Amino acid sequence: MFKRTPDNDDSTRTGLSVIQAGQIHLRTLILVRWVAAAGQTATLVVVNFGLEFDLPLLPCLGAVFALALSNLILMGRGRGRRRMTEREAVLLLGFDVIQLSVLLYLTGGLANPFVILIIAPAMVSATILSRGATIGLIVLAMVCISLLGSYHLPLPWSGWPIELEPTYLLAIWTALAVAVVFIATYVWSVSEEGRRMSEALAATQASLAREQRVSALGGLAAAAAHELGSPLATITVVANELSQEVPKDSPIAEDVQLLLSQSERCREIITGLAQTPEASATAPFARLPFSALIETARAPYSVEGIEVSVLVEEDAVGEEPYLPYGPEMVHGLGNLIQNAVQFADRHVRLKLYWTDETIRLTVQDDGPGFAPSVLSAIGEPYISTRAGSGENLGLGIFIANTLLQRTEADLRFSNRDGAKVEISWSRAILDNSATEGERL
Known part of the structure; x- marks a missing residue:
């Protein structure tokens, strides 16, 4: 059952209303x-x-x-x-x-x-x-x-x-x-x-709200890096001039060199902040190449002993597409990849395919696969999706399904030498969303 909140609190800490038993x-x-x-x-x-x-x-x-x-x-x-x-x-x-x-x-x-x-x-x-x-x-x-x-x-x-x-x-x-x-x-x-x-x-x-806050922090970091760039450049110029004027045997020579090294370190940090991928995610319809987006989504879920490979299918047609880079896409794909890594025996394959009409990602692992008895109900909350698993509640699959549907994705679940999930998008719909985003 669900935890009860105090009588004067009708919502969760996230501000989201939840129906609670016992009240x-x-x-x-x-x-x-x-x-x-x-x-x-x-x-x-x-x-x-x-x-x-x-x-x-x-x-x-x-x-x-x-x-x-x-x-x-x-x-x-x-x-x-x-x-x-x-x-x-x-x-x-x-x-x-x-x-x-x-x-x-x-x-x-x-x-x-x-x-x-x-x-x-x-x-x-x-x-x-x-x-x-x-x-x-x-x-x-x-x-x-x-x-x-x-x-x-x-x-x-x-x-x-x-x-x-x-x-x-x-x-x-x-x-x-x-x-x-x-x-x-x-x-x-x-x-x-x-x-x-x-x-x-x-x-x-x-x-989703947590992912959006992370993205907002990335944008804030990029803005801070931009604002700090000018004063840091001034500090670096002054430090260089001091290093040229101060004799090497001066008691403050080491301090000047320390100032130079630390200003260089600050420059590297600020450059890194300005290039943080999350910074670009705050812009509506920010886009990444298909393969780069998948690499970003799978990066947090590397597990020792499980090989995660990204492959482009040989019959892919045309240039590599660009997909929206946002919290729904990254978090939704990440949940599916995490689920595959969690139940894989040795490897997970992420297969990329595209044509002029369709974009498709196939997530396939070599684990026990989905339980046949619930295969048609996968995507609903609290459905234990994996064969032989008594602890998996299926909430990750539900969250992924919900988030990816916001991007107009179509998900199909099946078993083939393990679990197989196909996520496909209409290329026309994604291109239209990009055009609307540019108009905004």
Whole structure:
């Protein structure tokens, strides 16, 4: 499950909103419980006075009053708070199950057509709470359903009381038990997938933001190098003049030589900063040759014992293309290369191919390959992609897929003597993006 943040913090440290299990908006739960209290009151009034069924009205209204009173207490204690903890939500939903069970006990038990509502708190839990909390509420609901099958007041009815056959009551109990278990399980699975998707998207955005900050630092370094170049040149000229005027046996001769050597060192550092590749990445649609871009993406993932080779396929047509050099491209390709290096036995091949219409990169390793059972689902978060791997969550592949799709890339995953990933771009789309960037 996901870590809970303090009540006054509705976002992650990166500023990205994440759906979190175990937390619920206090206002939402209060509103839902007021609706439940109003609905129960309206039903009792209509059935007792409109349909003229003889209900134990005072005890029933007492149960509704208990629900309303608990809501008032919740409003008072929760003033100034936006969220509830999981423990608080479980206690309130458990109270709602018991309160509704009391109403059903007073109005016919399982024979009451409104008995289906007893599964509602478990559905709410399946949507927002953890698996353990949901299981606890399911068990509580099933216990209450079982007790209502044996212990309840007669169903209010005009004329002779209705006596339902035990077999029919057992069928109702079975239907409710199956509904509360399977519907809650399905709802929880869908909600959990949504939470995982939200977390994975947040991780993608955080990775992209981090890469953009690195690129911005590169641009800042280049600007600083440009600004420092002029005063450093002046210092170097003055130091050279001093070295010519100061005799070699002078006590300050060594200091002058030290000044010269350090100014030269500063010049080398500033030159390096000005040539940092990240500096050019801050410009929109900055472009690099295809092979240079791949070399840049693979550079951080060199591992001893794993050979990573970059090859241009023999049937490549025309001049080598230029691709956008940006965080989406570098980080997306880097994640795929890192995944290949991580699972390769000895080598990873990066094959480059291009024509007048298509640009393609093939990343192939000699490892165990992708698990056949999830091959069609690769690219989704939290899918373990590698055969025999119990720890890989597939988040790196998901991030790479998401980032590269922003560059209009098409990814295909397959197995051929290991894992194989083909990333292809339409050359026309990349050329159009470059033209638009130049116009900007």
